[in-house]
Amino acid sequence: MSHRVGAALEPQGVTLQETLERVDITEEMGADSQWLIQMPGQWESGTVLAALAARTERITLGSAILPLYSRPPVAMASTALTLGELSGGRFVLGLGLGHRDVGEWMVGAGAAPPAVPGMREYLEIVLAAIQKGEADHDGKWFGGHVFYPPTQERHSDLPVYVGTFGPRMLELAGEVADGVILWMCTPSYVRDVVMPALRRGFARRTDGRYPGGAGFEVAALICAAVTPEVEADQTRFGEYLSAYVRVPTYRRLFEASGFGAQIRAGRPDEEMIRGLSAIGGPAESHARMAAYAAEGVTQMLICPAGSAFLDRGRYLDTVRAALA
Incomplete structure (x- = not known):
């Protein structure tokens, strides 16, 4: 297998105990990683990840994603x-802008800065603090001044991924980060937009890491279900997808992915549902x-x-099929 397989959980609709137990089983099945999705109105994923660090032994744990509005850099x-310390070096920080409306209205975090310049400043502080043990930055949108004493253990090689799919943000990730986390991207979008943008970013790196992109991680969240109710689950996924069709950033993504007609119609159809998911049997997942x-x-x-999200048996069947 030329790629690694992990699982992502959105801790909403199932109990916290169920979330923890699912991760235990996912680790036992041999998954490489477990990621938690964070939205308002859910369990705080940083705290849940700390609990998972204490109860797991091998699996990599990641945030997909922690939004910038949730905490200063x-x-x-x-x-x-x-x-990173609690997990023994098994943590990957996945961070991203999050949704502007959520940050400003739902969370009350204040007006968001311009996307790429704001993210660049934020990453500068986060990466300096992690990699060098100190940060000293006064920027236009973000500032940070911190020093970690030598007695405090750090994991200076802790990976930082950027959750994004926009070309300019992908370039920034390729320039300074350790990986990207993609969401709702088709394989053709990865080929035509993601990889060219990352390569432009790789060409601007100045830290000597990931020459030509070697070792840089490209992670894709894949909506999947191994289920005997294929048609019903495709309908459920279409309803879930309908919310994204109304969001401007996702509308641009979907149009660039060849779903312009569906965007103009204001609703996903069977072609779009199939293009953005793997719902059926193990064969669909592998393909x-x-x-x-x-x-x-x-x-x-x-x-x-x-x-497969709510039913534990189908959840495990879905992850197991991907690992097979």
Whole structure:
């Protein structure tokens, strides 16, 4: 297998205890990684990841993603370093802008800065704190001043991934980060947009890491379900997808992925549902992962959809099929 397989959980709709137990089983099944998705109104994933660090032994733990509006950059770095220490170096910090409306209205975090310049400043502080043990930055949108004493253990090689799919943010990730986390991207979008943008970023790196992109991780969240109720679960996923069709950033993504007619109609159809998911049997899961791997994705993060999200048996069948 040329790629690694992990699982992603959105801790909403199932109990916290169920979430913890599912991760235990996912580790036992041999998954490479377990990622937690964070949205308001859910369990705070940093705290849940700390619990998982204490109860797991091997599996890599990641955030997919922690939004910038959830904490200042120094606090984000401290969260990551703490989770890195608690897990024995098994944590990956996945961070991203999050949704502007959620941050400004739902969370009340204030007006968001311009996307790419703001993220560049934020990453500068986070990466300095993690990699060098100190940060001293006064920027236009973010500032941070911190020093970690030599007596405090740090994981200076803790990976930082950027959750994004926009070309300019992908370039920034290729320039300064350790990986990217993709969401709702088709294999053709990875080929035509993601990889060219990352290569432009690789060409601007100045830290000597990932020459030509070697070792840089490209992780894709894949909505999947191994289910006997294929049609019903495709309908459920279509309803879930309908919310994204109304969001401007996702509308641009979907149009660039060849779903312009569906965007103009204001609703996903069967073609779009099939193009953005792997719902059916193990064969659908394997075919979808192979398509992503062919275009440069190195980590497949299985995100159970439809009935596979709520039903533990189908959840485990979905993850197990991806690992087979």
